[in-house]
Amino acid sequence: MHRSASGSSEQPAGLTAPGPGVAAGETIAAISTPAGEGAIALIRISGEGAIAVADRVYRGKGTPSEFPSHTQRLGEIVESDRMIDQVMLTVHRMPGSYTGEDLVEISCHGGILVTARVLEACLRAGARAARPGEFSERAFLNGKMDLTQAEAVMDLIRAQSDLALRSANEQLEGRLGAEVREIRAQLVEMLAHVEAAIDFPEEDIAPDEGRKLQARLDSVREKMSALLATAEQGRILREGIRAVIYGPTNAGKSSLLNRLLRYDRAIVSERPGTTRDTIEEVINLRGIPIRLLDTAGLRDSVDELEREGMARTEKSLETADLLLHVLDRNAAKPARFQENSTDQIALVLLNKSDLPEHPDWQNHDALRISCLEENGLRGVEDAIFEKISQHHLRPESALAINARHRDCLRHALEFCGLARDTMNNGLAPEYVAVDLRAALRAVGEITGEENAEEILDSLFAQFCIGK
Ligand SMILES: Nc1nc2c(ncn2[C@@H]2O[C@H](COP(=O)(O)OP(=O)(O)OP(=O)(O)O)[C@@H](O)[C@H]2O)c(=O)[nH]1
Numbered sequence: 001m002h003r004s005a006s007g008s009s010e011q012p013a014g015l016t017a018p019g020p021g022v023a024a025g026e027t028i029a030a031i032s033t034p035a036g037e038g039a040i041a042l043i044r045i046s047g048e049g050a051i052a053v054a055d056r057v058y059r060g061k062g063t064p065s066e067f068p069s070h071t072q073r074l075g076e077i078v079e080s081d082r083m084i085d086q087v088m089l090t091v092h093r094m095p096g097s098y099t100g101e102d103l104v105e106i107s108c109h110g111g112i113l114v115t116a117r118v119l120e121a122c123l124r125a126g127a128r129a130a131r132p133g134e135f136s137e138r139a140f141l142n143g144k145m146d147l148t149q150a151e152a153v154m155d156l157i158r159a160q161s162d163l164a165l166r167s168a169n170e171q172l173e174g175r176l177g178a179e180v181r182e183i184r185a186q187l188v189e190m191l192a193h194v195e196a197a198i199d200f201p202e203e204d205i206a207p208d209e210g211r212k213l214q215a216r217l218d219s220v221r222e223k224m225s226a227l228l229a230t231a232e233q234g235r236i237l238r239e240g241i242r243a244v245i246y247g248p249t250n251a252g253k254s255s256l257l258n259r260l261l262r263y264d265r266a267i268v269s270e271r272p273g274t275t276r277d278t279i280e281e282v283i284n285l286r287g288i289p290i291r292l293l294d295t296a297g298l299r300d301s302v303d304e305l306e307r308e309g310m311a312r313t314e315k316s317l318e319t320a321d322l323l324l325h326v327l328d329r330n331a332a333k334p335a336r337f338q339e340n341s342t343d344q345i346a347l348v349l350l351n352k353s354d355l356p357e358h359p360d361w362q363n364h365d366a367l368r369i370s371c372l373e374e375n376g377l378r379g380v381e382d383a384i385f386e387k388i389s390q391h392h393l394r395p396e397s398a399l400a401i402n403a404r405h406r407d408c409l410r411h412a413l414e415f416c417g418l419a420r421d422t423m424n425n426g427l428a429p430e431y432v433a434v435d436l437r438a439a440l441r442a443v444g445e446i447t448g449e450e451n452a453e454e455i456l457d458s459l460f461a462q463f464c465i466g467k
């Protein structure tokens with residue numbers, strides 16, 4: 001499963017990463033820790049020549065090519081006999097490494113210049129700069145993990161909540177891959193039956209056999225549907241819930257944002273029309289990332305800037321998962337206030353409960369809060385959590401597929417549906433086989449067992465460099 005080579009491993013190292021489509025045999029290097037200052041940073045080298053590169057840049061007791069695998073040694077990185085930094089160097093010999101190749105890890109001091117110089121030394125010694133995700137890509141190409149596990153590495157890095165982390169960990173352990181492979185195995189088995197009928201046409205698919213096949217097909221479709229149902233949870237764990245705070249000017253929307261964030265992010269003032277642009281911040285609500293959007297208050301205004309702000313508010317409402325409708329309990333019910341005006345899930349919050357209640361709100365069923373006196377805010381968090389759980393989450397499972405898996409599964413389901421129709425219509429088994437094969441391909445794309453070449457570049461490009 002090697003991609004087309006556009007360079008040879010004999011070529012001298014360049015300091016910039018060549019484009020995609022480079023042979024996996026080359027030795028690559030990258031700084032795996034984030035750019036910036038830190039106590040330590042990690043530089044990784046992977047590939048056939050990784051240990052030879054280490055031999056050239058390392059000075060200490062012995063040489064890396066003599067070090068036993070998985071042991072760490074203190075030494076120096078040198079260039080033209082000048083020391084760049086004192087480091088710890090670890091050799092991981094193939095195949096027992098993350099990438100499945102010889103892999104060297106250098107822990108150096110975390111200065112921006114130091115790390116750049118250590119990497120540069122490795123590049124001059126024969127490595128080339130790695131593309132984003134290239135270490136994980138190699139791990140996949142060398143059979144260390146399937147695509148769902150490689151994607152889980154990225155999810156793990158980006159996880160912003162406990163639930164997202166748990167989900168990424170389960171995927172990394174291979175739970176999703178295992179479920180997908182089971183579906184695949186069942187499809188393969190069915191295909192074998194159908195193909196037997198093609199090979200021995202005189203035996204045809206007996207009516208009895210046909211019913212069994214349909215039942216099995218239905219059970220596989222159910223499994224796929226169950227996995228598909230986790231897509232919404234996956235989107236939320238990866239991107240967060242979009243909760244839009246909206247309502248009339250001066251109701252206390254920005255005050256609510258600040259309270260939920262627990263710091264003064266947005267400007268609050270008694271002047272109506274304070275917030276103009278939408279402000280977005282993420283909170284972690286009991287393990288669920290929530291993107292809170294504070295918006296420009298709604299009122300009739302002639303001010304052009306304010307009207308632009310309100311247009312943005314309307315726009316953000318379109319993509320909201322949850323609406324937090326904030327109203328001033330002390331003021332009359334605004335003319336444009338409508339209950340259950342949209343299909344979206346909404347919470348009505350009557351703010352300023354420290355002030356007397358306007359008669360319009362009497363017997364009105366809504367949460368009463370005071371951002372000023374910090375009353376009822378815990379109740380807001382409870383209510384948000386409850387709404388999200390009801391509509392978006394399946395707490396019993398941390399399994400959560402991503403958009404790519406969802407698309408593959410949808411295709412597979414479609415083809416299984418076609419296969420079923422074909423069977424029902426009594427068409428020749430050849431036709432059923434065509435549909436089943438297409439379903440099989442779509443399922444195989446999830447783990448990378450099928451069509452990996454086409455998926456790889458776009459998938460790993462989303463990774464960070466050094467991972
Ligand atoms: N008494 C009282 N005043 C509050 C409360 N919450 C906010 N306020 C005040 O109401 C005014 C408006 O608050 P903001 O948070 O700026 O209101 P907003 O909805 O963001 O207003 P715009 O950005 O103009 O749409 C400020 O003077 C706040 O101090 C509350 O619970 N009680």
Ligand SMILES: [Mg+2]
Pocket residue numbers: 253254255266267274275294295297
């Ligand atoms: Mg505001």
